[in-house]
Amino acid sequence: MTRLDALLGGLARERSTGALRLGRNGTIFLHDGRVTYMECAQTPGVERLLTARGRMTEAALRGLQADGGCARLLEEGALTPGELQFAVLGVVLDAAFFLLPISGTRPKFRPGERHWLGGQWFFDVAGLVRECARRRAHLAEIWPSADVDMLPVRPVPSLPGHGVTLTRVQWEVIVGADHKATPLELAKQLGRSGYAVLLAVRRLAAAGLLAPPDPGRTALPAPGRAAPGDAGRAIPPAPGRAIPPGTGGAVPAEKRPKHAEPGEPGESDEAADGGAAPGAGLPKRARHPYGRPPHDPGAVAQPLGPPVTGDPTDLALLMRLKKALEELA
Template sequence: MTRLDALLGGLARERSTGALRLGRNGTIFLHDGRVTYMECAQTPGVERLLTARGRMTEAALRGLQADGGCARLLEEGALTPGELQFAVLGAVLDAAFFLLPISGTRPKFRPGERHWLGGQWFFDVAGLVRECARRRAHLADIWPSAEVDTLPVRPVPWLPGHGVTLTRVQWEVIVGADQKATPLELSKQLGRSGYAVLLAVRRLAAAGLLTPPDPSHTAFLAGPGRGAAADKRPRHAEPADAAESAESDEVADGGEASGAGLPKRARHPYERPPHDPGAVAQPLGPPVTGDPTDLALLMRLKKALEELA
């Protein structure tokens, strides 16, 4: 089975224009061998990002898609070119993150087919691959188990301390969590980038603000062991000992723990494993060609905003 990035590399060398359809998973649009847009069934597209955040109504957007497309959208002034560019960048990087690893499908290329936004921005395939690798490494550095990416988001009913500071996206995730929606389902509901929500969820897990997985799910992986003698088997998340929790709660409320010595610390099921000093940061990408605006600068700005979110 040909890897998707290799297939895209071949289309780039042939300077192909059209749409590479990946079944129900999504579609990759190319112009003259360069990626112009990606759609992924798992992540919100640019349309959802614009309407869910109140930038424009769905009816207005449908009208623009049918008549005039991107040019009319910018002419009417509902969005600035920079706002639209930023939304497209987020949607493409989101889609690439989930589409590029896909295997087992039979892609079909339709020559000449274009996205309604047209060929306004161009992405280098190798750069997209590098950026996806950087994002995966960053997620693993925050919290090493990818299981939280696919399980329903279930905030803890109590704080692990006296207080907590949340970012805007983390607050939206906590408020929007209904115990059933997964991070990607929440991203569509909130109109947020799927990657931004994954970042928020992993940081919530690292802070001990998510409940452990339901026993019916597979074992929660707390990350690989460190050192030659480390146990490499998956480690199950286990509830903290009830007596330890009671002692910890009593001390937190201002009382004294019974028994001699310091009160025991209740280990939270989502306690963060040691940091891996050997993690190598991936270079930022993707480099962009053929765009009158410096999209590479926008990439750096987007990365900085994600770090603050």
């Protein structure tokens, strides 16, 4: 079966303009052979981000979609060009994370079809693939089991220590968790990037702030997770680090490694960036509880494409800024 990135490569060589529909999973929009936007059923789109965060009402957004599109949106001043570009970048990276590994579908290309935002930004497919790989590696470094990505978020009823420090996204996840919504469902409810919520949930799991999964419920695979290589599969622990049965990858507090006190050498940069307080069980990058080596700092994603049109902002610079903000989220 043809890989999706190979199919997109063929459309790029043909300089195709239109929409590549992936069944119910989502849609990839192209202009002159270059990716301009991606929609994924699993993750929030630009429309959801704008309405959920209070930037505009659904009625106003529908009016823009029907008349004027992106140009009118910017003319009315609801968003600056930079804010809109940053939102589009996050949505495309979110969608690519789930759409690019998809297999088993029969994509259909509809020539001439365009997204209402138009062809304002262009993304390199190879760059998107590299960035998705970097994100998967980073998620696995924080917490090695992907089960928490697909199961309902269930905060523990009591703290594993005397106190914790939460980031803004982690706090929103804890407050919004109803023990039924999965991380991606919470992302749509909160109007947050799906990846940002996945980061928050994995850090909460690493800090011991999530309850073990319901024994009667198993995690459902995300779209594309069954592709060759299964990048979303839970990473097995190192020899001698068995995961207790029935915990879904959660490690009991008494078996988590001890951490340095604040200010001591080797303090986790996760805690410094707003993760759990020392003693709450947050693993260090240098000493992962499952023996995984630290993420290679040299494995930096390459720029995602040519400069944008109609906007002087450098996409590569915006990409670096977004990664830095995600590290602090």
